Amino acid sequence: MNETVKRAVEIIKSSNTRDLRIMEVCGTHTHEIFRMGIRKLLPENIKLISGPGCPVCVTPVDYIDEAVMLALEKNAVICTFGDLVRVPGTSMSLALARGKGAKVVTVYSPLDATKYAEEHPSEEVVFLSVGFETTAPSDCISVKTAVRKNLKNYSVLTSNKTMPGAYRAMKDSADAFLYPGHVHAITGTGILKELLSEGVSGVVTGFTAAEITTALATVLKKTETGKPFFENCYPRVVRDEGNVAAMKIIDEFMEPCDAVWRGIGEIKNSGLKLRSKYADYDARIKFSLPVINGKPNPACRCGQVLQGKILPSDCPLFGRACTPEHPVGACMVSGEGACSAFYLYGGNK
Amino acid sequence: MCVGLSAKVIEVSDGTAVVDASGARRSVSAELIEDLEPGDYVMVHAGAAIARITDDDENESSLLLEGLLK
Amino acid sequence: MDDRITLAHGAGGSQTSYLIDKVFKKNLSNPFFTADDASVLPRPEGKIAMSTDGFIVSPPFFNGGNIGKLSVCGTVNDLSCMGARPLYLTCSFIIEEGLEISLLEKAVESMAKTAEESGVVIVAGDTKVAGKGQVDKLFITTTGVGEVLPGVDLSGANAKTGDKIIVTGDIGRHGCCILLSRDDYGIDADVKSDCAPLWKSVERALNAVPDIHVIRDATRGGVGTVLYEIAAQSSVGIKLVSSAVPVSPEVRGVCGLLGLEPLYLACEGTLVMITPPDKADLLLETLHKQPYFENAQIIGEVISEDVGHVVTETEVGTETYLPKPGNELLPRIC
Structure with a gap:
């Protein structure tokens, strides 16, 4: 264990703060916290809750159904991040659809999807645009590229989400948030200061052992003061103003919409969709997709x-x-x- | 939710940067960061450089802890 | 003669003879490899070990090897893991119509060279040609027979509490190299497959420490999968020190970009060895002197708790389970 982690862990272990619920709202935090066994460091009365921070997890069943329909009935080539391939829809996942003849290409970046469309002009290519504010700029750059290169065979199926609505929806379930570092590298910390003024506490943090343990130590120490708090524990990546160019490109191509979060329900203004100006690149419009009501398993909690x-x-x-x-x-x-x-x-x- | 990797910028041209993460190189969009230059360190996510990085995690965390214990 | 494989090359007539003469006999000729229906071979003295494996790899030529070399290494290494000196190998080719004959020839040349390095003789072969699109360029199946060294008893069921776990080199290079060669993700890195025939090195390790308990090659599914297999077969737990597992910076970089775990990437020339604790130092010292094993490291030990699981010590000083390997490897953004 390195010195920084050791010091942070000492602070965490010796904490005698009140009962506390800390919610991480980032799938990568969830993953790293479990991978490193960080819960085991915490005193009994401090709980870590894994909130709705994984964009794949909060993507509703209908969305997978739409993608499967595009692949099997509209003969579109689906370009997607690997994360979505195995997610079950109402009747099947994209992995299963592939077995029935669907063409599903996993990509590292939305820009790889535009490149694929450019190289395969006879195929209709749909990129599955999921993710939070971190990913939205790349999605928008891909549409921008398609517009610039006049690619008629490229469109995106949006299910992009934004975090502020989720923070507000979850604020009664937690005493403090670990805010997702890479979301706020894009959006900046303004919204978090706004939340602070509403009495919502939290710290924004990165993803290494030193960063996560330091963030937890900060939450515990700040809680002792008894006042709501906000701290940027990731200034090497997160600036107060965020990434202005990234916010600008999101605003140019996308607009807020209401969105359904799987497991939670609809949250007002918590989604992003393409502006009507770019309707030609919106797969729902381009392929006249019907409204689909997917059926999640009712026993799921x-x-x-x-x-x-x-x-x-x-x-x-x-x-x-x-x-x-x-x-x-x-x-x-x-x-x-x-x-x-x-x-x-x-x-x- | 957002896997990011810090990488060093090797070359920049035309809105695109080649970055290197301990020997793995890839070209990524440089459109989101102004005046990116070779030698800069950036955080990369889904094929775009999303932030210029100014410190390493150890040092930054260590400074934060010192502030906390003051 | 055309420089591509046609269906006539598999029909048994003059084209087939031509292929056998110019590609196979030229490279694989030896007294056991005759025109008869089967080879007749001297019987080894000890117990025999036998193994078979089919090879399909896309692309068939990659940095550090090709499907021909791989098909010999795979079976030679499987025999080696049982402490068996590889003696005889058979090979069966399924070739896609339209394949350049020069590519086939290169693969067969590599097979001959790799067989020679391992001391194994290729004693029989078969060729079929499949229609365009029915196979991907070239599939090879090899079957090997080996003679188990006297006094050696290796099995995945032999791991005992207290045993030390060694990995013979840095991990994940073959899987990473193939991922890069497919160029699906636009990543460029200098990663060479670890594909290598390991018998000679294994033999010297067994000569120094005949009572090694387990040797397993970390092919499909990587070291993580092998450790879980051994934990189940031996009904033990395995404690892995993640920070001790050797991974090259390039493999780490590629995995970082794509959100993959090197422990699940395939190796084709890297073994997991499990040894009684008092022999660990001697074994490690011996391994370091052998080709392909210069970077061998102790990466953990066998424990009596957490039966059937691999437990890792994390960078914050706690323990968690290494996730059980599951589905196909897909890069993630989340």
Whole structure:
């Protein structure tokens, strides 16, 4: 263990603060916290809750159904981040659709999808545009590139989400947030200071052992003061003003919309969709997709897991009907989901 | 939610940068950061450089802890 | 003669003879490899070990090797893991119509060279040609017979509490190299496959420490998968010190970009060895002197708790399970 981590861990272990619920709202934080076994460092009365921070997990079933329909019925080539390939839809995942003849290409970046469209002019290419503010700029650059190169065979199926609505929806479930570092590298800290003025506490942090433990130590120390707090524990990446160019390109191509978060429900103005000016690149419009109402499994208790009301292992499906190989609920579908991480890393071992 | 990797900028041209993460090189969009130059360190996510990095995690965390214990 | 494989090359007539003469006999000729229906071979003295493996790899030529070299290494290494000196190998080719004959020839040349390095003789072969699109360029299946060294008893079920776990080199290079050669993700890195025939090095390790308990090659699924297999077979737990696992910076960089874990990437010339604790230093010292094993490291030990699991010590000083390897490797953004 290096010196910085050691010092942070000492602060955490020796804390005698009041009962505390700290919510991380970032799948990568969830993943790293489980991978490093950070929960085991915390005193009994301090709980870490894995909130709705994984964009794949909060993507509704209908969205997968739309993608499957595009692939199988509209003969579109689906370009997607690997995370989405195995997520179950109402009747099947994209992985299963591939077995039925769908063409699904995994890409590292939305820009690889535009490149694919450019190189395959006879194919209709749809990029699955999911993710939070961190990913939205890349999605927009891909549309910008398609416009500039006049690619008629490229469109995006948006299910982009934004965090502020989620923070407000979850604020009663937690005493403090670990805010996602890379979201705020884009948006800056203005919204977090606004939340502070509403009495919501939290710290924004990075992803290494030193950063996560330092952020937790900060939350514990600041809690002792008894006042709401906000601290930027990731200034090497997160500036107060955020990334102005990135915010500008999002605003140019996308506009806010209401969005359904799987496991939570609809949150006003928590989504992004393409502006009508770019309707030619909106897969829903281009392919006249019908409104689909997907059916999640009713026994799934992901909503309560995301709010920290139950542990993953308290859900009747966990580890039995619902496993990473056969996920049923939102929190099991991606390696970043709370249930998946809990399952894979041995929960409270 | 957002896997990021810090990488060093090797070359910049035309809104694109080649970055190097311990020997793995890839070209990424440089459109989101003004005046990117070879030698800069950036955080890369989904094919775009999203932030210029100014310190390392150890040093920054260490400074934050010192402030906390003051 | 055309420089590409046609269906006629697999039809058994003059084209087939031509291919056999110019590609196979030219490279694989030896007294056991005859025109008869089967080879007749002297019987080894000890127990025999036998293994078979099919090879499909896309692309078939990659940095550090090709499907021909791989097909010999794979079976030679499987035999080596049982402490068996590889003696005889058979090979079966399924070739896609339209493949350049020069590519086939290169693959066969590599097979001959790799067989020679391992001391194994290729004693029989078969060729079929499949229609365009029915196979991807070239599939090779090899079957090997080896003679188990006297006094050696290796099995995945032999790991005992207290044993030390060694990995014989830096991990994940083959899987990473193939990922890069497919160029699906636009990443460029100098990663060479670790594909290598390991028998001679394994033999010297076994000569120094005959009571090694387990040797396993960390092919598909990588070191993580192998450790889980051994934990289950031996009904033990495995404690892994993640920070001790050797990974080259380039492999780490590629994995970082794509959100992958090197422990699940395939190796084709890297083994996991499990040894009684009092022999660990001697074994490590011996390994360091052998080709391909210069970077061998102790990466953990066998424990009696957490049966069936691999436990890792993390950078904050706690323990967690290494996730059980599952599905196909997909890069993630989340």
